Amino acid sequence: MPELPEVETTRRALLATLQGRRILRLVVREPRLRQPIPARLSRQLAGTRIETLERRAKYLLLRTAAGSALIHLGMSGSLRTPAPASPPAPHDHYDLILDNGCCVRYRDPRRFGLLLWAGRHPERHPLLRSIGPEPFSDRFTGEYLHTISRTRSASVKSLLMNAHVVAGIGNIYANEALYRAAIHPHRPARRIGHARYTVLAAAVRAVLAEAIEAGGTTLRDFHFGAGNTGYFRIQLDVYDHAGDPCPRCKTPLRRLVIAQRASYFCPRCQH
DNA sequence: ACTGGCTCCTGAGGGC
DNA sequence: TGCCCTCAGGAGCCAG
Numbered sequence: 158m159p160e161l162p163e164v165e166t167t168r169r170a171l172l173a174t175l176q177g178r179r180i181l182r183l184v185v186r187e188p189r190l191r192q193p194i195p196a197r198l199s200r201q202l203a204g205t206r207i208e209t210l211e212r213r214a215k216y217l218l219l220r221t222a223a224g225s226a227l228i229h230l231g232m233s234g235s236l237r238t239p240a241p242a243s244p245p246a247p248h249d250h251y252d253l254i255l256d257n258g259c260c261v262r263y264r265d266p267r268r269f270g271l272l273l274w275a276g277r278h279p280e281r282h283p284l285l286r287s288i289g290p291e292p293f294s295d296r297f298t299g300e301y302l303h304t305i306s307r308t309r310s311a312s313v314k315s316l317l318m319n320a321h322v323v324a325g326i327g328n329i330y331a332n333e334a335l336y337r338a339a340i341h342p343h344r345p346a347r348r349i350g351h352a353r354y355t356v357l358a359a360a361v362r363a364v365l366a367e368a369i370e371a372g373g374t375t376l377r378d379f380h381f382g383a384g385n386t387g388y389f390r391i392q393l394d395v396y397d398h399a400g401d402p403c404p405r406c407k408t409p410l411r412r413l414v415i416a417q418r419a420s421y422f423c424p425r426c427q428h
Numbered sequence: 429a430c431t432g433g434c435t436c437c438t439g440a441g442g443g444c
Numbered sequence: 445t446g447c448c449c450t451c452a453g454g455a456g457c458c459a460g
Contacts, residue, residue: 159454191436191456215454232453233438248438267437269454284456311431319431320455328453416432419452 159230161292161325161365164215166372167236171261174238175207179256180221187250190265191231194251194272201274202226202253214288214324216271218279225279231269237262289323292361297323299355306346306354313349314342315416317361326361328418329396330368334360336395341427342420343413395421 159167180202188194205223212218217228217236228236239262245252246264251272253261263270275282290296302323306316316322317331326334335342337360340353349357394404399412403423413420 191454229454231437231455265437266439267453269437309430315431318454327455417434417453 159215159232159234160327160330160368161212161215162330162368162372164217164230164325165212165369167230168210168212168217169372171236171238172210174259174261175210175219175255177207178259179204179206181254181256184252184254185250186245186252187248187268190250190268190270190272191229192271192273195274198226198272198274213280213285214291214320215327216285218275220279224277225275227271227273227275227279227282227284228263229271231265231267231271233267234263234265234270237264287321289319289321291324292326292358292365297358297361299351299353299358302354302358303349303351306349309346311346312343312415313340313346313357314418314420316346317357318416318418323361326365329393330361330364332396332421333364333394336422336427337364339426339428342415342422344428395423397421 181204183199183202185194185199188196201223202221205221208220208222210217210219215229217230219226219228230236239260241258241260245262248266248268249262249264250268251263253263255261263272271284273282273284275285279285290301302316305322306313309316311319314331314335317326317334318328332342334357338353338357340349340357395410397419398410399421401410402408403410403426406423406425408423408425410421411424413422
């Protein structure tokens with residue numbers, strides 16, 4: 158499941174392939190993603206030059222001279238550069254064909270992803286407009302979390318996973334960051350003080366940075382992965398480890414469902 | 429203004 | 445071995 162580190166790794170892997178190239182055409186085999194791929198998108202992209210590939214939250218922004226396309230990988234999406242002339246596999250929904258013959262191919266079995274046109278000011282697009290600060294930005298601090306949480310009754314884990322509060326933190330890294338910060342996922346957000354939020358903000362950045370770093374080391378597999386999903390994982394301390402001993406204190410880790418999401422934590426370390 | 433529940437979809441994995 | 449059922453998850457949307 159692509160979280161922010163996987164999206165960032167995809168961006169880095171594809172940047173050199175895409176930057177400065179002209180798009181010959183977009184080939185759509187299956188437009189039915191979470192929203193349909195707009196019929197006019199092929200026309201909007203054809204012939205235009207790619208300026209850069211950026212990331213905002215878990216969205217990729219393909220910036221071209223004509224405007225930006227918005228790409229989301231959903232739950233099971235991946236972008237890869239298949240070997241020349243390799244036929245599309247099942248769930249390969251679209252290809253971006255470049256002027257040097259390169260092809261960037263999107264695969265997404267569950268079709269939760271998106272490919273949309275966002276025009277010349279993608280930051281104003283409804284899907285991007287109200288997203289919170291990036292975890293690596295100066296705005297994302299303990300003070301920010303403390304301030305925004307004063308009036309909220311939701312759990313701290315729900316707060317972390319709320320894209321309007323902070324961009325790009327999914328279930329896996331929310332669990333891992335809370336474990337590192339020794340905060341119980343179910344604790345009401347308003348009942349956490351400034352100092353602990355500072356620890357949490359640092360933990361969020363650390364766990365994401367490590368995962369991006371790990372992604373960098375697996376870039377080759379990620380590009381051309383034959384048969385594998387293309388995703389990677391850092392060593393996760395708690396996620397999907399219910400019953401295993403806590404790495405810190407050996408107490409068996411527990412699983413709890415919070416807001417429909419599996420939550421893993423150490424009942425002794427986290428409070 | 430928030431919050432939790434629902435929804436899209438398919439593949440993996442457990443149980444029998 | 446094989447079938448069936450459940451579950452997983454990103455995030456927009458909706459109702460309360």
